[in-house]
Amino acid sequence: MSDLPRPEELFASIDYTPPKADWMDVPAVIKPGRYCYAANPESVKYVGLPNAHKWNPLDDDWGLPENWQEIIFNGLRERLHKFRSFKIFMDICVRCGACADKCHFFIGSGDPKNMPVLRAELLRSVYRGEFTTFGKILGRFVGGRKLTAEVLKEWWYYFFQCSECRRCSVFCPYGIDTAEVTMIGRELLNLLGLNIDWIATPVANCYRTGNHLGIQPHALFDMIDFFCDDIEDITGIRPEPNFNQKGADILFITPSGDVFADPGTYTCMGYLMLFEYLKREYGLSVTWSTYASEGGNFGFFTSHETMKRLNSKMYMEADRLGVKWILGGECGHMWRVIHQYMDTLNGPDFQSSRMETPVNPITGTVFKNAASTKMVHIAEFTADLIKHGKLNLNKKRNANVHLTWHDSCNPARGMGLLDEPRFVAKSVVEKFTDMPEGTIREQTFCCGGGAGLNAGENDELRMMGGLPRANAVKYVHEKYGVNMLGCVCAIDRAVLPNSMAYWVPEVSVCGLHELVANALVFPGEKERETDLRGEDLPGEDE
Amino acid sequence: MKALYSLFLVFALAAIALVGAGALGMEKAFGLYIPFLAVAVFVVGFCLRVVDWGKSAVPFCIPTTCGQQESLPWIKQSTIENPSTTGGVVMRMLFEVLLFRSLFRNTKVDLHEGTKVTYGSSKWLWLGALAFHYSFLTIVLRHMRFFTEPVPGLIAGIESMDAMLQIGAPTLYLTDLVFVIAVTYLFLRRVVVPQIRYISLVQDYFPLFLILGIAFTGIFMRYFAKVDIIAVKQLAMGLVTFSWNVPEGIGVLFYIHMFLVSVLLAYFPLSKLMHMGGVFLSPTRNMNCASRKFRHVNPWKFENVHYHTYEEYEDEFREKMVEKDLPVDKPLAEGAE
Numbered sequence: 001m002s003d004l005p006r007p008e009e010l011f012a013s014i015d016y017t018p019p020k021a022d023w024m025d026v027p028a029v030i031k032p033g034r035y036c037y038a039a040n041p042e043s044v045k046y047v048g049l050p051n052a053h054k055w056n057p058l059d060d061d062w063g064l065p066e067n068w069q070e071i072i073f074n075g076l077r078e079r080l081h082k083f084r085s086f087k088i089f090m091d092i093c094v095r096c097g098a099c100a101d102k103c104h105f106f107i108g109s110g111d112p113k114n115m116p117v118l119r120a121e122l123l124r125s126v127y128r129g130e131f132t133t134f135g136k137i138l139g140r141f142v143g144g145r146k147l148t149a150e151v152l153k154e155w156w157y158y159f160f161q162c163s164e165c166r167r168c169s170v171f172c173p174y175g176i177d178t179a180e181v182t183m184i185g186r187e188l189l190n191l192l193g194l195n196i197d198w199i200a201t202p203v204a205n206c207y208r209t210g211n212h213l214g215i216q217p218h219a220l221f222d223m224i225d226f227f228c229d230d231i232e233d234i235t236g237i238r239p240e241p242n243f244n245q246k247g248a249d250i251l252f253i254t255p256s257g258d259v260f261a262d263p264g265t266y267t268c269m270g271y272l273m274l275f276e277y278l279k280r281e282y283g284l285s286v287t288w289s290t291y292a293s294e295g296g297n298f299g300f301f302t303s304h305e306t307m308k309r310l311n312s313k314m315y316m317e318a319d320r321l322g323v324k325w326i327l328g329g330e331c332g333h334m335w336r337v338i339h340q341y342m343d344t345l346n347g348p349d350f351q352s353s354r355m356e357t358p359v360n361p362i363t364g365t366v367f368k369n370a371a372s373t374k375m376v377h378i379a380e381f382t383a384d385l386i387k388h389g390k391l392n393l394n395k396k397r398n399a400n401v402h403l404t405w406h407d408s409c410n411p412a413r414g415m416g417l418l419d420e421p422r423f424v425a426k427s428v429v430e431k432f433t434d435m436p437e438g439t440i441r442e443q444t445f446c447c448g449g450g451a452g453l454n455a456g457e458n459d460e461l462r463m464m465g466g467l468p469r470a471n472a473v474k475y476v477h478e479k480y481g482v483n484m485l486g487c488v489c490a491i492d493r494a495v496l497p498n499s500m501a502y503w504v505p506e507v508s509v510c511g512l513h514e515l516v517a518n519a520l521v522f523p524g525e526k527e528r529e530t531d532l533r534g535e536d537l538p539g540e541d542e
Numbered sequence: 543m544k545a546l547y548s549l550f551l552v553f554a555l556a557a558i559a560l561v562g563a564g565a566l567g568m569e570k571a572f573g574l575y576i577p578f579l580a581v582a583v584f585v586v587g588f589c590l591r592v593v594d595w596g597k598s599a600v601p602f603c604i605p606t607t608c609g610q611q612e613s614l615p616w617i618k619q620s621t622i623e624n625p626s627t628t629g630g631v632v633m634r635m636l637f638e639v640l641l642f643r644s645l646f647r648n649t650k651v652d653l654h655e656g657t658k659v660t661y662g663s664s665k666w667l668w669l670g671a672l673a674f675h676y677s678f679l680t681i682v683l684r685h686m687r688f689f690t691e692p693v694p695g696l697i698a699g700i701e702s703m704d705a706m707l708q709i710g711a712p713t714l715y716l717t718d719l720v721f722v723i724a725v726t727y728l729f730l731r732r733v734v735v736p737q738i739r740y741i742s743l744v745q746d747y748f749p750l751f752l753i754l755g756i757a758f759t760g761i762f763m764r765y766f767a768k769v770d771i772i773a774v775k776q777l778a779m780g781l782v783t784f785s786w787n788v789p790e791g792i793g794v795l796f797y798i799h800m801f802l803v804s805v806l807l808a809y810f811p812l813s814k815l816m817h818m819g820g821v822f823l824s825p826t827r828n829m830n831c832a833s834r835k836f837r838h839v840n841p842w843k844f845e846n847v848h849y850h851t852y853e854e855y856e857d858e859f860r861e862k863m864v865e866k867d868l869p870v871d872k873p874l875a876e877g878a879e
Contacts, residue, residue: 011657018740048848082842084598085825091595092820095746097731097738098644098667101651107659117741134812141547143743169606173638173645173671174817175826177606207850208858218862244869290868291855304601305844312849320852320871340603343837369613369626373834380613387616414604416611416624416831423617438649438661442608442623471659503657 003033004459007503011467016101018112024125024145028113028154030057033460036160036453039200044193046204047306051193057156062149068192069147073130075188080131086184089176090127093120099168099178104445105161108464113158116168116178122155123185156194159185161461163450164301164333165409170442182451187303195302199452202298206310210293211256217243217290223259224288227269234534236526239276241288246321248287249361253314254329254378255295257490258511264493266532267330267511274382274513277391277520282362286327292317295334296490300341301452308345311337314375315350325358325367326375330511332450332489335377336414343373363388377411379420379488379512386427393519395430397531400538401515402431404473404482406496407444408489418442421488421512428519433480439472447487449495459498466499474504485509545733548747552755555805556798563797569788572797573777580804587811592819603838606826612835626832638827642668642675667731674724677717678753680704684715688778710765718761725754745813752806759799769793 005013019026035057044052055063065071080087099116101107106114113119121143128135129144138144145151162182169177189195202212209216215223224241232238242248254271258264278284292313299306318326328338343351355374358367365384367376385391403425411417418441426432434440448465476482485496485507496509518531530536563572609620625631637643650664684701687693705713729750732742763769773789774796780787810816822828830836856863856870864874 007657011653014653016651016653016737018736023740080598082599082601084595084600084823085604087598088595088820088823088825091591092814092817092824094814094817095738095741095743096645096667096671097735097741098648100737100741102649107651112737112740115737115741121741142745166606169826170608171644171647171649173642174821175606175638175644175824177604177826180604180826208855210855216862217859217868218866221866221868244863246869290859290863291852305847308844309847309849316849316852338834340605340833343834344602344840347837348839365614367613368835369611369832370834372837375834383617384614387614413606413608416607416609416620417613418610419617420613442606443647467657468659471657474657 004463004502007463010460010463014108014110014464016110023112023118023121024140027150028157030153030157031460032058032457034161034458035157035461036196036198036455036458039193039195039197041193043197043200043204044195047207047309049193049195049302049306050191053193055194057153062153062194064149064152064192068152071191072147072152072188075191076127076131079184079187080127083180083184085177085180088174089120089181090124092174093117093124093176095121096173098171098173099176102168102171103162103178104165104167104448104465104468105163105461108448108467109461113154114161119158119162119178120176120181122151122158123181126151152189152192155185156189159189160196160453163409163446163448163453163465165446165450166413167409167443167445170413179451183300183304186301190303196452196455198455199298199301202452203302203306203310206294206298210289210291210313212294212296212298213256213260215256215259215293220256220259220290220293224268224272227265227272230532231269231273234528234530234532235273235522237273237276237522237524239272241272241275242286243288244290244321245287248321249285249324250287251292251314251318251321251323251326252286252288252329253292253295253326255331255334255490256293257296257331257494258329261494263497263508263510263514263533264490266514266517267493269532270511270513270515270517271329271378273517273520273522277522278362278385280522282390284361287321287323289317289321295329295331297334297337298452300333300337304345307337307341311342312346312350314342315346315352318355318374319350319352322352322354324354324356325370327378327381328375329378330488330490330513332408332410332491334410334490335417336410338373338375339415342375347372360384362390377415377417377420379417379424382513382516383420383423386424391516392521392523393428393516394521395428395519397518397528397537398429398515401429401484401510402433402480402482403429403484403486403515404433404435404476405440406447406469406473406485406487406492407440407442408487408492409444409446409450411488412442412444416442417488421486424512424516425486428515433476433482435472435476439468445469445472447489447492447495448499450491454491454495462495463499463502466495467503469496470499470503473500473507477504477507483507486512486515488512544742544744545729545747547744548751551748552751552802555752555802556755556759559798559801560794563801564794569792569797570786572801573788573792574781574786576804577781577800580807584807584810587808588816588819591811591816592823595820595823599841600825600829601840601842603829603833604825605829605831605833607831612832624831626830626835628830631828631830635822635828639821642671645671666727670724670727670731673720674728677721677724680717681715681721684717688775689782691775691779712764712768714765718757718764722754722757722761725750725757729754749806749809749813749815752802752809756799756802756806759795759802763793763795763799767793767795769796
């Protein structure tokens with residue numbers, strides 16, 4: 001982060017006054033720090049996506065195929081027909097501007113093309129100029145324009161400055177969802193091989209090894225085994241997780257980010273401890289999978305078809321192992337895909353008839369809300385266990401934590417998972433304070449790195465986008481002494497530590513099940529001296 | 543500039559009617575044929591647009607969830623903001639269409655000293671939009687008295703409510719006042735707020751000026767010029783009963799009013815004003831949010847999709863899996879061939 005200005009400087013540079021010139025006359029200049037590197041052609045090729053080629057966003061020549069305009073027009077026409085959402089969103093925006101200052105990237109950058117309405121206009125202007133009668137005749141006069149290479153570059157730059165968080169769609173009087181526009185925009189760019197590497201390579205990895213990080217089965221086993229060592233050191237209890245076990249009741253799938261980097265790893269240790277506890281106390285039968293070892297889905301950021309291809313592994317693996325239902329870990333866009341896409345995409349093709357409406361075998365609770373998809377969020381599962389008094393919890397072990405809750409955008413606005421994690425959190429910590437209204441629940445802010453934008457090279461963009469969330473955290477930190485930001489998203493756990501370090505260095509980031517595991521008391525465990533991070537536990541009498 | 547173009551355009555339209563119905567004496571065209579044609583374009587165009595949208599598929603269930611989902615029985619669901627029943631969806635749509643629920647959430651961002659950002663409540667747009675749409679609706683309903691004989695009680699009732707204050711003669715309609723203020727507000731914010739000015743197009747200013755032109759000509763006719771209302775009603779009744787006749791002496795102002803209304807009607811289906819129909823079809827609002835409970839079926843299929851099967855995966859990694867005692871479907875010897 002050496003090139004990054006200091007927070008005060010970055011903040012001072014935010015200017016909401018748009019330029020004098022009309023936006024169509026302001027060329028998009030691709031700025032280092034705000035864009036992600038081009039996709040590695042090998043990754044694009046591996047999954048068979050079109051026009052894999054080497055290119056650099058800073059070059060003039062992007063290596064476009066000769067007939068690139070035709071490809072885009074055909075793609076656009078096809079999608080207008082396939083997606084009513086897209087067609088309506090192209091047609092009915094009145095440019096009332098309600099969305100303008102709702103985007104975290106606009107709030108943190110002041111770049112007017114980050115106003116959701118203008119981001120959509122980048123595409124809408126071409127739709128108008130090339131597809132509507134009025135626009136074809138009157139052109140620029142009615143806000144229509146032709147598709148040029150400059151326009152295409154502008155699309156690329158700004159559709160990869162949208163994290164598909166849907167906050168704007170909450171405020172739009174017609175529910176126009178920029179995520180939908182960005183998704184289609186990126187799908188069109190992918191027809192020309194113009195993905196970013198932070199998405200394309202995880203997609204290829206996930207296709208091959210089952211997870212974004214490209215962790216092969218033996219390595220995944222070793223990594224989890226290593227967590228078990230740590231858990232044994234801290235608690236005296238050694239979890240014995242199952243992998244690829246046929247005949248298990250439940251298949252557990254979580255984002256691979258939790259296996260890979262702190263503080264997600266502590267959340268992963270939390271899952272392991274919870275399952276071990278439930279196995280010992282109640283005989284719960286859960287298996288992990290190495291083949292379906294990814295909850296997240298970067299295909300979602302590439303195209304609907306790629307999303308389907310990656311997601312299919314969940315049902316295929318559930319079928320192969322013969323499980324009754326699937327339990328999903330803490331992840332953001334993973335849950336938008338599961339809640340709103342999975343059953344439609346892959347249910348008819350791959351969902352096994354042996355799967356059942358999920359029932360918590362310990363409490364008997366029937367998860368009727370997951371009757372068709374047959375997949376339950378771990379916050380729903382744990383909340384149910386706690387409500388039924390099935391977990392022995394000691395909040396005092398988290399006494400040094402003053403928690404606030406970051407509603408991850410996709411579970412909030414693409415699902416509505418708001419009170420389950422809060423219930424769990426409040427059951428395991430003593431001090432909990434929500435951030436101000438307007439920054440949480442359905443109005444929550446993105447971490448700044450969602451939808452595949454958590455690369456290293458776009459750090460300025462991420463810090464700008466992270467400002468609104470960090471600003472609300474700073475408020476509760478200064479006013480109430482909050483020192484921990486909890487979330488149910490692996491991308492959050494990767495992005496927020498950096499953005500906290502930059503804007504509010506006194507606050508750390510954790511997942512929900514890290515806190516659960518810290519509070520969870522195993523029968524016969526040794527007296528714990530540290531929490532899962534290896535930090536001293538607060539004194540019992542403090 | 544774009545605002546000026548639009549203003550000029552509306553003046554030009556008024557001039558066409560002025561010359562056409564006034565100097566050239568084409569009262570029949572401006573009083574009957576053009577309005578009739580405009581209504582036809584509006585009705586047919588509106589339907590075509592909606593049918594065209596209807597022809598596009600809804601492949602996925604993508605509502606924006608704006609509250610707590612239905613999950614465990616003891617967690618209070620937000621049944622309107624995150625509906626899991628048809629009744630809930632209907633309620634959500636009613637709130638959206640009748641009360642502009644989403645616009646009511648509007649906030650305004652501000653930057654302060656010391657890297658601080660605040661979000662203040664900002665209900666003006668909501669209020670302005672609500673005032674505009676409801677006064678417009680009332681005005682349209684009021685006008686039905688020109689097209690009905692006898693005038694239905696409901697319409698007469700609306701009219702007398704609207705004239706409740708009994709100010710002046712003819713009595714002032716409240717909605718006329720509210721309407722002009724609301725349209726002026728919607729115009730001014732487009733010019734004054736820098737971001738809104740930046741995104742505004744000619745087709746954002748044009749309908750505002752057009753509507754304002756309609757309002758001003760109407761107001762002028764009623765309160766100042768005091769046109770022959772009996773003759774106007776004769777013409778209007780003639781329009782709806784298809785007995786084409788143009789009474790004498792209505793005055794050119796009326797024809798300008800009629801022409802601008804006609805332009806608005808004909809322009810409607812071609813423009814962003816179609817949000818009136820589109821709001822009902824928006825998939826982020828009109829779908830059931832319980833998408834894990836009920837399967838949404840995509841009407842089209844992905845073709846020639848390739849999957850990476852478990853068999854392919856195990857074939858590549860079998861050796862490494864066996865090494866860690868991970869279960870495999872085929873024993874190593876077989877796979878190592």
